[in-house]
Amino acid sequence: MFDxxxxxxxNYNQMIVEEIRKSSEKVADLVNREYLRQKNNVxxxxxxxxxxxxxxxxxxxxxxxxxxEGYPQAPITRTSGNKGRYYGGTIIVDELxxxxxxxxxxxxxxxxxxxxxxxxGSQANFAAYKAILEPGDTILGLNLDxxxxxTHGSAVNFSGKLYDMHFYDVDxxxxxxxxxxxxxxxxxxxxxxxxxxxxxxxxIDFPAFAEIAKSVDAYFMVDMAHIAGLVAAxxxxxxxxxxxxVTTTTHKxxxxxxxxxxxxxxxxxxxxxxxxFPYAQGGPLCHIIAGKAVxxxxxxxxxxxxxxxxxxxxxxxxxxxxxxxxxxxxxGGTDNHVFLLDLSDHEFTxxxxxxxxxxxxxxxxxxxxxxxxxxxxxxxxxxxxTAPMTTRGYLEDDFRKVAHRIDEVVKKxxxxxxxxxxx
Ligand SMILES: Cc1ncc(COP(=O)(O)O)c(C=O)c1O
Numbered sequence: 001m002f003d004x005x006x007x008x009x010x011n012y013n014q015m016i017v018e019e020i021r022k023s024s025e026k027v028a029d030l031v032n033r034e035y036l037r038q039k040n041n042v043x044x045x046x047x048x049x050x051x052x053x054x055x056x057x058x059x060x061x062x063x064x065x066x067x068x069e070g071y072p073q074a075p076i077t078r079t080s081g082n083k084g085r086y087y088g089g090t091i092i093v094d095e096l097x098x099x100x101x102x103x104x105x106x107x108x109x110x111x112x113x114x115x116x117x118x119x120x121g122s123q124a125n126f127a128a129y130k131a132i133l134e135p136g137d138t139i140l141g142l143n144l145d146x147x148x149x150x151t152h153g154s155a156v157n158f159s160g161k162l163y164d165m166h167f168y169d170v171d172x173x174x175x176x177x178x179x180x181x182x183x184x185x186x187x188x189x190x191x192x193x194x195x196x197x198x199x200x201x202x203x204i205d206f207p208a209f210a211e212i213a214k215s216v217d218a219y220f221m222v223d224m225a226h227i228a229g230l231v232a233a234x235x236x237x238x239x240x241x242x243x244x245x246v247t248t249t250t251h252k253x254x255x256x257x258x259x260x261x262x263x264x265x266x267x268x269x270x271x272x273x274x275x276x277f278p279y280a281q282g283g284p285l286c287h288i289i290a291g292k293a294v295x296x297x298x299x300x301x302x303x304x305x306x307x308x309x310x311x312x313x314x315x316x317x318x319x320x321x322x323x324x325x326x327x328x329x330x331x332g333g334t335d336n337h338v339f340l341l342d343l344s345d346h347e348f349t350x351x352x353x354x355x356x357x358x359x360x361x362x363x364x365x366x367x368x369x370x371x372x373x374x375x376x377x378x379x380x381x382x383x384x385x386t387a388p389m390t391t392r393g394y395l396e397d398d399f400r401k402v403a404h405r406i407d408e409v410v411k412k413x414x415x416x417x418x419x420x421x422x423x
Contacts, residue, residue, distance in 0.1 A: 001050060004393040006039045012053040016060070042402055044364040046338035046385025047198065047226065049255045050392065051291075052298060058290035059257045066286045068093045071273060093286045100289050103296035104261065107232050110240040113269035115262045116292050117276050117284040121225045121249035124260030125151040126158060127275035128245045129192070131268060132219050135162045138190040140218075142176065143167040145368045147197035149223065166190065174331040174340075174370050176200070178208050185216045196223030196247075199367050199383050201319075201334035203236060210242035221245040225260075227336055229253025229387070232299050233308030236336060244268060253311065253337055253387050256295025259288045307390060311337045314386040317396035321403035330369055330381070338385040342369040346410070347417035350379035356409045357382075362402070 002008050013035045021028035038050075070085035072094035085094070101114045118124035133139070139159070142148035146169060150157045153165030168184050171177040176195070185193060193213040195204055206222060213220035222239035228248040230236035239246050246263040250256035264272045277284070298304055312335070319329045319339045330340040343350060350366030357364055368374075369381035386399060394402075 001052065002039050002392050004389075004398065008039060010053050012056065016056075041361045041363050042405075043388040044362060044384045044386070044402070045388065046365075046383050047249075047252045048385075049252060049387045051251070051255050051257060051295065054298075055255075055257055055291045055294045058294045059287050061287055061290060063093065063096070063287035063290050064285075066090075066093055067283045068097075068286055069277060069283045071277070072097045087283075093289075096286065096293065097284070097289055100293035100296065103293055103300070104263075107296050107299045108238065108240055108263070110238075110263065111266070112240060112246070112263040113266050113272065115264075115272055115276050116259075116289050117281065118247075118260030118262060119281060119285060119288075120258065121149075121223070121247065121260045122151045123276075123280055124247040124249075124262050125149075125223060127272065127280045128221060128247050128262050128264075129159065129163065130275040130279055131262075131264070131271040132221075132245065133163060133191055136164055137192070138164045138166060138188055139192045139194055140166050140168060140181070140184055140188055140190040141194035142197055142200070143169050145372050146170045146174075146370050147200035149196070149198045149225070152194060152196075152223070170370050175202055176204065178205065178212075181209065182212050185212050185218065189216050190218050192219045192221055194221045194223065196221075196225065196227075198226060199338060199340055200226075201315075201331055201336055201339040203335045206237060206239045206242040219244045221247070223247045225249040226252055226338065229255060229299070229304075230308050230312065230336055233305040235308045235312050245272070250292050250295055253308065254295060254299065255307075255387070255391065256298075257288050257291030259285070259292060261292070310395070311387050311390045314390050314394060314396055314399045315339065318384065318386060318399040318403055321400045322407075325403065325407055327407075337387045338383060340367055340369055340381045340383055342381050343410075344369060344373065344380035346414060347421070348413040349374055350382045351377065352413055353382050353406075353410065356413055357406065360405065360409060362406060362409070364406075 017028050017032045067087045068085050068090045073083050100116045104114050141152040151159050153159050168181040195209050210220050220243050222243040225248050227236045231238050244265050248261050251258040262272050315334045315337050319334045323329050328342040330342050354366045364382050366379040367381050367383035368379050374380050
């Protein structure tokens with residue numbers, strides 16, 4: 001793992017590169033170049049993180065060779081009834097999957113059913129919808145321009161094509177407008193009310209959502225992909241006990257392998273399992289399930305709590321520094337690991353800033369802001385997250401310095417646009 005200065009205290013990646021080189025010079029060189037890019041850059045992508053070498057090793061293990069369509073025998077699937085594999089030789093991967101499920105229930109202190117097979121967050125959402133909805137059913141979710149994910153109803157995604165999507169908005173301060181949620185829920189009487197986001201910096205009020213869902217007899221689902229690490233560490237209120245279904249990715253704040261998971265009230269277990277396999281996927285990725293189990297063990301350690309707390313402190317310090325320099329931070333600050341800078345009063349776009357930051361070794365991404373006037377390919381904002389660099393040991397002062405480096409890039413872009421306008 002790299003430290004704050006880009007020193008790597010392990011030779012894991014170099015070992016991997018040399019193994020790859022035995023079959024492909026080209027791929028080895030590409031992996032090595034990406035390794036160096038990540039090592040030397042300040043990574044501020046809110047959906048990324050650096051997982052441990054133990055997670056990486058589990059994902060690169062012999063488990064990658066094993067097919068195991070289906071589900072383990074009891075005990076974990078006792079609530080679902082979907083038991084048994086379609087392949088032999090699964091005794092060990094059965095034990096692994098059961099172990100992984102048990103660990104995740106411990107991490108989130110829940111007795112919900114858990115399915116650790118989804119290959120990604122999008123696959124998890126696809127299966128979660130399938131478990132409780134029919135095509136054409138109405139979903140009420142967060143407006144995509146205001147932080148919702150592609151799988152929450154984008155017109156180009158399966159969610160927008162298969163379901164009748166409607167959206168609630170944020171208020172003038174950029175916070176989820178619970179009055180709007182209530183009003184639209186009463187008007188539409190959706191089958192599902194969905195919350196969770198890819199770019200929302202404030203605490204989401206799960207009890208209030210659950211109450212609204214109950215009042216209109218809707219299912220309530222939380223996609224906690226971004227905040228799952230904070231939830232696990234008690235740094236964000238939990239959706240368990242309020243939501244009927246909870247989906248997540250494992251590679252963002254949770255700091256695990258790339259993948260997804262679904263948690264559900266026990267009465268939905270069978271439907272969820274059938275929606276993952278055989279409906280949405282074939283064989284589970286046993287190696288990734290091993291990585292998810294290692295990640296869960298790490299998440300149960302005290303250091304994980306300390307880490308998540310620091311992620312939040314760092315994010316607050318970074319947002320605060322931008323505010324002090326006169327920038328518009330959407331919602332005026334952050335309660336979690338992410339925030340949006342609203343640059344709509346500048347002549348350059350979010351895309352321009354993303355590219356200019358890339359040139360000086362800072363990785364962040366363009367993002368729409370509330371009431372966005374530009375296209376999603378241009379945008380008027382950028383999204384900034386503190387999870388990866390906190391893994392590398394950055395503290396508040398390090399992030400304050402990052403704010404000033406980004407400010408220098410912004411000033412340069414402003415000057416270039418001013419010169420262009422004069423010319
Ligand atoms: C809220 C949310 N849900 C789901 C996903 C999808 O995850 P994946 O990229 O693993 O499909 C993302 C990804 O960024 C996300 O932010």
